[in-house]
Each structure stands twice: as structure tokens, then as C-alpha cells.
Amino acid sequence: MxxxxxxxxxxxxxxxxxxxxxxxxxxxxxxxxxxxxxxxYSEEIKRECLEMYVNGLGFRAIERLKNVHHTTVITWVKKTGEMLPNSPENGEIPEITQVDELETFVGKKNKIWLWTAVNKHHPGILAWVLGDRSSETFKLLWLIIRCWNSYFYVTDGYPVYPCFISNEDHIVSKTYMTRVEGENSRLRHYLARLHRKTFCYSKSEEMLRYSIRLVIYYLKYGSVALPTHSADKLEVIA
Known part of the structure; x- marks a missing residue:
């Protein structure tokens, strides 16, 4: 010795x-x-807790079921969310882009909107931004999606959209927005803080961003990602 x-x-x-x-x-x-x-905790416990989180359970529900303190689970979500990109890489440029807004809260009373853009023909959210419902917020999303040069951009006719999208490229129709509305409904289903009637809510915009990154990644790949011991790498846990 x-x-x-x-x-x-x-x-x-x-x-x-x-x-x-x-x-x-x-x-x-x-x-x-x-x-x-x-x-x-083991990687298995972390994986199980994160999978429960992106399948609709809140932090305290996970604590009750797994005997892992909710602040520990919050830390895992933060560390993973910090490492993930806003959206998984996408090699296909959408010919038709659908855009919509999802209303939620930071705190119990402060409204915030999640603006999402999807490919009409394929599942998954390709781009999103968080903010108010003004043109300044949509401008951040438009800077991303205009580079796609889609043939058409489909929206629900909210007055902000015509300020950026030209008439010949703009389709206003709730009927043709089933893909983006479906993706937003999936977000509400898989993330407790986005449920319409719930005790769960976001206390900070930062935590909401991390949570959205996690669930978009999970819906894309069917797995969660955990930070490795290296600070700049993620390990996919299938």
C-alpha cells in the first residue's frame, strides 16, 4: 500500500x-x-430520469418515482440542454415550410411564444425561437428560414407574417398547417411544462430553452443524450 x-x-x-x-x-x-x-448516480438512472422528463413527467413526479431529488434532475437537464443544438442537423431543404406560434408561460403569468417552422412533408421541428409575439421575435426565425428559399411559406395569417413573406410565396390557410400544428401538439404532449392544464411551468426562459432542445432531440432520434466526462461532448444513450 x-x-x-x-x-x-x-x-x-x-x-x-x-x-x-x-x-x-x-x-x-x-x-x-x-x-x-x-x-x-449511474448513467442508467440519469437516462431513465431524462426519458421520463421528455415523456411528460415533471421534476417532482420523477423525484417521487425514482427517489432522485428534483434539483438533481434539473441539473441533468441543464447540462444536457447546454450541449445540444437548438435543432438536429437537417440536410433536406423544405419545398413548403409551415410556421406557427405556441403560447406558454414563464412564471405563472408571463406569456411567451414558441415560434416553430417545419417541413410540410417530413416530421420534426427544423427551427424555432422564443420570445414575444412581435415582429422582432419572428424576424429571428425568418433570418433562418428565408435561407431555405422554399416555394411557399404556410401560416395562419397572423399580421406579422406578411411583413416578411412576399404575397407570391405566402399561403394563408389553417387547413394546410396540419404538420406544424401536429408538431406543436407533440411538444405539449411530451413536455410537462407545456401542458395546457398543469402545475408544471417554466420559472426561467433558459430552462424552457433547454427543455425544448431535449424533447426535439428525443423526438428526432428516439433517445436521450447525456454529457460525458469531457465538457465538450455528448454521449447518445439509446
Whole structure:
């Protein structure tokens, strides 16, 4: 046995700590035990908690079911959300883009809108922004989707859209918005804080952003991603 500090082999027993033999180095005085239990939760527990979160459960419901403190689950969501992009990479440019707004809350009374854009012919949210319902917020989304040069952009006729989308490219029709409305409904179904009648709500815009990233990733790939020990990498947990 060696001292973990000076690597001396001149070691003596020095009582016990938590029923484990304690040692002391006669050379440098460092105290230590022979073996340490691994601290923290397993990757399996993290995966299960995050999967429960992106399948409609709130933090305290997860705490009740998994005996993991809700603040720990919040930390996992934050760390994962920080590493994920807003939307998964998409190689196909949509010929027809559908755009819509989803209303939710930050706090119990402060309204915020999630603006989403999808490909009419394929599932999944391709781009989104958070903010108020003004043209300034939609402008952020328009800077992304206008680069697609879609043949048509389909909206519900909200007055902000004609300020950016030319008449010849703009289709106003609720009938042709089934894809984007379906994607927004899936977000409400899979994320507790977006449910229409719930005790769960976002306390910060930052946490709402992280949560949206997680559920979009999950709906795209059918799996959750966890931060690895490296600060700049994610590990996909299937």
C-alpha cells in the first residue's frame, strides 16, 4: 500500500471511518482509506430520469418515482440542454415550410411564444425561437428560414407574417398547417411544462430553452443524450 500523496510505503492503521479502515502516512501525515465508494448516480438512472422528463413527467413526479431529488434532475437537464443544438442537423431543404406560434408561460403569468417552422412533408421541428409575439421575435426565425428559399411559406395569417413573406410565396390557410400544428401538439404532449392544464411551468426562459432542445432531440432520434466526462461532448444513450 502506498500513500496517495507522497507514495511512501510507511503506512500505519489509524482507526476507522464509517466502518472502513483508516490509514495514516508516517512520512507526510496524509490520512486515507483503502477504497472509496463511487459517488453519484449511474448513467442508467440519469437516462431513465431524462426519458421520463421528455415523456411528460415533471421534476417532482420523477423525484417521487425514482427517489432522485428534483434539483438533481434539473441539473441533468441543464447540462444536457447546454450541449445540444437548438435543432438536429437537417440536410433536406423544405419545398413548403409551415410556421406557427405556441403560447406558454414563464412564471405563472408571463406569456411567451414558441415560434416553430417545419417541413410540410417530413416530421420534426427544423427551427424555432422564443420570445414575444412581435415582429422582432419572428424576424429571428425568418433570418433562418428565408435561407431555405422554399416555394411557399404556410401560416395562419397572423399580421406579422406578411411583413416578411412576399404575397407570391405566402399561403394563408389553417387547413394546410396540419404538420406544424401536429408538431406543436407533440411538444405539449411530451413536455410537462407545456401542458395546457398543469402545475408544471417554466420559472426561467433558459430552462424552457433547454427543455425544448431535449424533447426535439428525443423526438428526432428516439433517445436521450447525456454529457460525458469531457465538457465538450455528448454521449447518445439509446
Amino acid at each position: 502506498q500513500c496517495p500523496r507522497c507514495e511512501s510505503t510507511h503506512i500505519r492503521k489509524n482507526g476507522k471511518k464509517a466502518s472502513k479502515q483508516n490509514y495514516i502516512c508516517a512520512q507526510c501525515g496524509r490520512q486515507f482509506i483503502d477504497s472509496y465508494d463511487l459517488q453519484g
